[in-house]
Amino acid sequence: MAGNQRHIGAPPCPATLHCQPARLKARRMKSPVALTLLAPLALTLATLSFQAAAAEAKPAFKPDLAKGQQLATTCLACHTADGTRGVPANPILAAQHPEYLVKQLIEFKSGKRKNAVMQGMAAILSEDDMKHVAAFYASKQSKPGFARDKDTVTLGEQIWRGGILGKAVPACAGCHSPNGAGVPSQYPRIGGQHGDYTEAQLLAFRSGLRANNAQMSTIAAKMNDREIKAVADYVAGLR
Ligand code: HEC
Ligand code: HEC
Numbered sequence: 001m002a003g004n005q006r007h008i009g010a011p012p013c014p015a016t017l018h019c020q021p022a023r024l025k026a027r028r029m030k031s032p033v034a035l036t037l038l039a040p041l042a043l044t045l046a047t048l049s050f051q052a053a054a055a056e057a058k059p060a061f062k063p064d065l066a067k068g069q070q071l072a073t074t075c076l077a078c079h080t081a082d083g084t085r086g087v088p089a090n091p092i093l094a095a096q097h098p099e100y101l102v103k104q105l106i107e108f109k110s111g112k113r114k115n116a117v118m119q120g121m122a123a124i125l126s127e128d129d130m131k132h133v134a135a136f137y138a139s140k141q142s143k144p145g146f147a148r149d150k151d152t153v154t155l156g157e158q159i160w161r162g163g164i165l166g167k168a169v170p171a172c173a174g175c176h177s178p179n180g181a182g183v184p185s186q187y188p189r190i191g192g193q194h195g196d197y198t199e200a201q202l203l204a205f206r207s208g209l210r211a212n213n214a215q216m217s218t219i220a221a222k223m224n225d226r227e228i229k230a231v232a233d234y235v236a237g238l239r
Contacts, residue, residue: 068136156234191238
């Protein structure tokens with residue numbers, strides 16, 4: 001009799017690892033009552049771990065550079081064929097961290113980041129497409145840029161390296177790294193970016209037009225036009 005108890009509620013178990021714990025637990029149970037109550041639970045747990053294992057078995061996403069390049073043909077009129085130096089109003093995407101690019105595309109699509117053109121462009125991309133196209137641009141190298149204004153380059157460099165004293169503006173280099181390459185997945189590359197674009201973004205963070213990052217909104221809020229222009233121009237020459 002006791003020998004049969006362990007089979008209550010436990011149907012024939014396929015020879016998988018996931019069933020084993022439930023079976024072993026059931027075998028150790030002494031009370032038939034407890035066993036009757038717990039067996040369905042054990043079964044549920046076994047099923048759940050089964051499902052989890054099935055989900056894990058799904059192959060990890062692999063960005064496809066060829067697919068990314070194909071998708072980027074829609075973007076080349078503004079961002080150039082490989083995301084490098086085009087007209088100053090359009091950001092350089094080459095060598096940008098792919099996680100940052102995907103975040104921006106998701107936020108254009110959802111409307112969290114506002115720009116009429118880019119909201120339309122992102123709307124037609126699936127999240128997988130975004131990852132493919134981001135990986136494509138990330139794999140490219142941009143051409144170096146230059147600061148243009150000799151008169152503000154010292155101020156720009158001071159802000160970049162040391163922030164703005166008395167205004168609690170932190171050093172940009174602290175997050176975006178000393179050469180502006182950023183920190184993968186956390187802080188975007190901004191070194192070598194078009195000065196005009198960088199300036200426009202700082203102004204947008206300050207005015208609230210771009211409101212997809214609290215850190216940058218707080219920083220830009222404390223900067224005046226001259227400081228923004230100076231640091232944006234300085235950043236363009238970083239490499
Ligand atoms: C008609 C011109 C145009 C086209 C086409 C275009 N973009 Fe853009 N893109 C822009 C402009 C302008 C911005 C800057 C928007 C802003 O000021 O916030 C931008 C911004 C971006 C950004 C944010 C970059 C950053 O540093 O934050 C990404 C990512 C981007 N575009 C990807 C794409 C992709 C991918 C495509 C093609 C599917 C594309 N763009 C097509 C003009 C364009
Ligand atoms: C505390 C960390 C931190 C500091 C300090 C910081 N940034 Fe940023 N910055 C960020 C993050 C995070 C983002 C990405 C925002 C997003 O995800 O949209 C960003 C984005 C930007 C962008 C937008 C880039 C693009 O391609 O659109 C610019 C421009 C920028 N920062 C300039 C600066 C400047 C100039 C300074 C110094 C005055 C500075 N940042 C200081 C964290 C920081």
